[in-house]
Amino acid sequence: TRSTRPQRLLKAVQEKAMKGDPQSVISTIDYFCRHSEWAMNVGDEKGSILDSVVCEVSPTTALELGTYCGYSTVRIARLLPPGTQLITLEFNPAFAAVARQVIEYAGLHNKVCLVEGASGDMIPKMREMFGIKTFDFVFLDHWKDRYLPDIKLLEGCQLLRKGSILLADNVICPGTPEYLEYVRNSPHYKSMYYKSHLEYTKVEDGLEKSVFLG
Numbered sequence: 590t591r592s593t594r595p596q597r598l599l600k601a602v603q604e605k606a607m608k609g610d611p612q613s614v615i616s617t618i619d620y621f622c623r624h625s626e627w628a629m630n631v632g633d634e635k636g637s638i639l640d641s642v643v644c645e646v647s648p649t650t651a652l653e654l655g656t657y658c659g660y661s662t663v664r665i666a667r668l669l670p671p672g673t674q675l676i677t678l679e680f681n682p683a684f685a686a687v688a689r690q691v692i693e694y695a696g697l698h699n700k701v702c703l704v705e706g707a708s709g710d711m712i713p714k715m716r717e718m719f720g721i722k723t724f725d726f727v728f729l730d731h732w733k734d735r736y737l738p739d740i741k742l743l744e745g746c747q748l749l750r751k752g753s754i755l756l757a758d759n760v761i762c763p764g765t766p767e768y769l770e771y772v773r774n775s776p777h778y779k780s781m782y783y784k785s786h787l788e789y790t791k792v793e794d795g796l797e798k799s800v801f802l803g
């Protein structure tokens with residue numbers, strides 16, 4: 590049967606990137622998505638903004654909702670000091686299977702825990718599964734209509750603390766209107782918008798960074 594796009598992306602990584610070198614895995618995926626097949630990775634332009642926020646926060650506990658092929662997982666994990674933990678959640682088993690291999694190829698499997706499951710089911714289990722007290726950083730890049738219910742779930746499960754940083758992808762395209770309205774108007778968040786473009790295109794998109802005020 591025909592291969593899938595994530596499988597073709599993985600093949601490009603295995604054939605062209607340097608094993609154990611996260612930057613070459615990132616560059617190979619960006620090249621593949623620009624010159625072979627578009628794929629919904631956060632991409633290089635928004636990825637640089639993600640990098641700067643991760644470096645600013647330098648989280649000890651981080652959560653990513655929506656792994657896909659592991660591109661942003663590699664971007665985040667390569668910046669984390671030893672002893673930190675990135676938990677990434679993926680719903681689609683085929684995506685998860687590819688992501689595991691991309692993360693492993695980048696040599697970052699010791700910093701990443703990839704969990705298969707739906708955010709709504711898994712968030713309430715985070716504390717007991719990982720002994721997590723709170724998350725310093727959360728990257729939202731999963732179903733766009735799950736951003737708002739899932740931050741309310743994180744709040745409800747006391748997984749956010751004063752100063753926790755949320756960074757949300759695709760707030761313009763495909764768009765997350767209810768989420769934006771909430772974080773920009775709630776007294777519990779201080780939000781700011783980083784204008785950018787949809788990965789590998791000229792279409793406007795952006796990231797919204799929100800600090801939980803408790």
Ligand SMILES: O=C(NCCCCc1cc2ccncc2s1)c1cc(-c2ccc(F)cc2)cc(O)c1O
Nearest residue numbers: 629655678679680706707708730731732759762763
């Ligand atoms: O849907 C997107 N991303 C979510 C994939 C959903 C996978 C999930 C992970 C998970 C984990 C836990 N619980 C539940 C879920 S559901 C997405 C789509 C576009 C796009 C933009 C323009 C287009 F024309 C076509 C696609 C761009 C992007 O950057 C995206 O991130």
Ligand SMILES: [Mg+2]
Nearest residue numbers: 631730758759
């Ligand atoms: Mg995205």
